Amino acid sequence: MKKNNNENLSERARALASSAKDLGEGLLGKLLEGNPMGKAVEPGAMERLLGAGANGPGLEDCARCGSCKARCPAYEMTGNEAFSPRGRLMLLKGLAGGGPPPTDGLLGRIFSCALCGRCDASCPVGIKPTEFIYRGRDALRKFDSKRLLTRTVLRASLNRPATGVSAARFLTGLKHGLLKRLVSRLPRGISFPRRQLKNGHQVITPRKAVGRVAVFAGCSANYLMPETGEDLIGMLVAAGYEVVMPGGEVCCGMPLRGLGLEDEARRFAMKNLEIFGKLNVEAVISPCSTCVYMIKKRYPELVGGSVENAMDATEFLLSPGRLDLGPAIKKKEKADLRLIWHEPCHLKYGLGFNAEPFLGLLNIEKPKEEGCCGFGAFLTDKDTSRELLSKRLSAYEGADMVVTACPGCRIQLESGGIKTAHILEVIEEAFPGTDSGTELAG
Ligand code: SF4
Ligand code: SF4
Known part of the structure; x- marks a missing residue:
C-alpha cells in the first residue's frame, strides 16, 4: 500500500514537473520571447545563417587551414577544436545542413565565443567566423532557455536605457531579495552615476x-x-x-547580436544609421572601440x-596634427604611477589601429602578454568570461592602473579588482591644454 502511494506520488510529481515545464516554456516563450519553444530552427534565422557569406566567402569556402585558431582565446583556454573558430564553423555548417536538433553541448560551443574578432582578422580566405556565429546564435536562440532571462532584461533595458539605469541604481541599493541578486550578477566594475x-x-x-x-557616445560612456x-x-x-x-x-546593437537578437540589432542599427549616416561632419567619434567597430565595420x-x-x-x-605632442614628454618625467596597457581586441583587430607607438609618450607600459579580457x-558564458579575465589579471600584475580604450x-x-583608466584620461x-574645461548641460 505504502509502495503504491509512493509510486502515485512520484508519477504525480513527474506529471507536475512536466506540465510546469510545458507551462514555463510556453508562457515564458510567449511572454518573454514572443516565440514559443519549438523543435526546428526558424526558416528566417536559417536563411540569415546561410546568407552570412552572401557578399563574401561562405561556410563551404573554409579551407580548414586553422589559421583562425592561432589567435582564438577560447581555443587557447580549452585546447578543444569545437571551441575554436574553425570548429564552431563546422558545427554551424552541420546545423545549416539540416543536422540533428541542437544539443546543450552545441549551444555551449556557439555561445562561449568571446566575439573578440581575432579570427576574422586571421582568415586568409576572408571568412568572418564571427558573422556566422552571430547568425548562428540567432538561429539557435529559441532552443536556448539558459540565456532567456538575460535576453529579456537586455532587450527591455536597451529599449529604455535611462529607465533601465534608474531601475538598476535603485536595485543596487536594496539589501536582499531576488532582484538584488539579479543586479549582483552584473560585473562589480559597473556603477550607476546619477548623471548621463x-x-x-x-x-x-x-x-x-x-x-x-x-x-x-555609446551606452557605457553615456550612462555608466x-x-x-x-x-x-x-x-x-x-x-x-x-x-x-x-x-x-x-545602442550600437553589438550586445543584442551577441545574444542572437538579430532583428532588434537591425532595428537599432537602422536608427543610428538614419541619424549619424547623414550628418555633415568630418568624423563620428566614439570613446568606445567596440561601438566604432560595430557602426563602421559590422x-x-x-x-x-x-x-x-x-x-x-x-x-x-x-593622429598627426591634432595634438601637440611636445608637453607630454616633460610630463612623463613626473609620472609616478605604473600604468599598463590593455589592448581592446576591437581596436587592434577590428579597426586595425595600433596604439603601441604612443604608449611610451604617455608613460604606459606594454604588458608582458596581450589578450582578450573576456567581456564579450x-x-x-560566465565561465569563459571569468577565465579570460583571470589570465589578463595575471598578465597585468604589478600595475597601479590598467589603461585601455574600451x-x-x-x-x-x-570586476577583477584592478583599477583602470580610459586612455583619454591619460x-x-x-x-x-587638451582640456577645454567644457561642461555639458543636462
Ligand atoms: S582561417 Fe579561414 S579558411 Fe582557415 S580554418 Fe579558419 S575560417 Fe577556415
Ligand atoms: S571571436 Fe574570438 S573567441 Fe570567438 S571564435 Fe573568434 S577568436 Fe575565438
Missing part, C-alpha cells in the same frame, strides 16, 4: 573652429562613465572642433550600410 552624458541634441562650438565632428565622454568632448573642443551630439542615438552585413566616417577617439586624437562573453574592457577588468593629463 547625452540628453538630446547639443552642439558645442570652440572659439575658433578648425573642423566639425559628431560624438557617438559620463566622465569619459566629457573628457572626449573637452579635448575635441580644445583641439578646435565643433562637436555635434545629435539626439536619438541608441553594420554593412546587418543593414547594408554603415557610418563610414566613424573613428575611435584614441585614433582620432593621436560576459552575457553569454569602456567594456574597463568594466570587465575592474592623454588629457599628459597634454596640458
Whole structure:
C-alpha cells in the first residue's frame, strides 16, 4: 500500500514537473520571447545563417587551414577544436545542413565565443567566423532557455536605457531579495552615476573652429562613465572642433547580436544609421572601440550600410596634427604611477589601429602578454568570461592602473579588482591644454 502511494506520488510529481515545464516554456516563450519553444530552427534565422557569406566567402569556402585558431582565446583556454573558430564553423555548417536538433553541448560551443574578432582578422580566405556565429546564435536562440532571462532584461533595458539605469541604481541599493541578486550578477566594475552624458541634441562650438565632428557616445560612456565622454568632448573642443551630439542615438546593437537578437540589432542599427549616416561632419567619434567597430565595420552585413566616417577617439586624437605632442614628454618625467596597457581586441583587430607607438609618450607600459579580457562573453558564458579575465589579471600584475580604450574592457577588468583608466584620461593629463574645461548641460 505504502509502495503504491509512493509510486502515485512520484508519477504525480513527474506529471507536475512536466506540465510546469510545458507551462514555463510556453508562457515564458510567449511572454518573454514572443516565440514559443519549438523543435526546428526558424526558416528566417536559417536563411540569415546561410546568407552570412552572401557578399563574401561562405561556410563551404573554409579551407580548414586553422589559421583562425592561432589567435582564438577560447581555443587557447580549452585546447578543444569545437571551441575554436574553425570548429564552431563546422558545427554551424552541420546545423545549416539540416543536422540533428541542437544539443546543450552545441549551444555551449556557439555561445562561449568571446566575439573578440581575432579570427576574422586571421582568415586568409576572408571568412568572418564571427558573422556566422552571430547568425548562428540567432538561429539557435529559441532552443536556448539558459540565456532567456538575460535576453529579456537586455532587450527591455536597451529599449529604455535611462529607465533601465534608474531601475538598476535603485536595485543596487536594496539589501536582499531576488532582484538584488539579479543586479549582483552584473560585473562589480559597473556603477550607476546619477548623471548621463547625452540628453538630446547639443552642439558645442570652440572659439575658433578648425573642423566639425559628431560624438557617438555609446551606452557605457553615456550612462555608466559620463566622465569619459566629457573628457572626449573637452579635448575635441580644445583641439578646435565643433562637436555635434545629435539626439536619438541608441545602442550600437553589438550586445543584442551577441545574444542572437538579430532583428532588434537591425532595428537599432537602422536608427543610428538614419541619424549619424547623414550628418555633415568630418568624423563620428566614439570613446568606445567596440561601438566604432560595430557602426563602421559590422553594420554593412546587418543593414547594408554603415557610418563610414566613424573613428575611435584614441585614433582620432593621436593622429598627426591634432595634438601637440611636445608637453607630454616633460610630463612623463613626473609620472609616478605604473600604468599598463590593455589592448581592446576591437581596436587592434577590428579597426586595425595600433596604439603601441604612443604608449611610451604617455608613460604606459606594454604588458608582458596581450589578450582578450573576456567581456564579450560576459552575457553569454560566465565561465569563459571569468577565465579570460583571470589570465589578463595575471598578465597585468604589478600595475597601479590598467589603461585601455574600451569602456567594456574597463568594466570587465575592474570586476577583477584592478583599477583602470580610459586612455583619454591619460592623454588629457599628459597634454596640458587638451582640456577645454567644457561642461555639458543636462
Ligand atoms: S582561417 Fe579561414 S579558411 Fe582557415 S580554418 Fe579558419 S575560417 Fe577556415
Ligand atoms: S571571436 Fe574570438 S573567441 Fe570567438 S571564435 Fe573568434 S577568436 Fe575565438
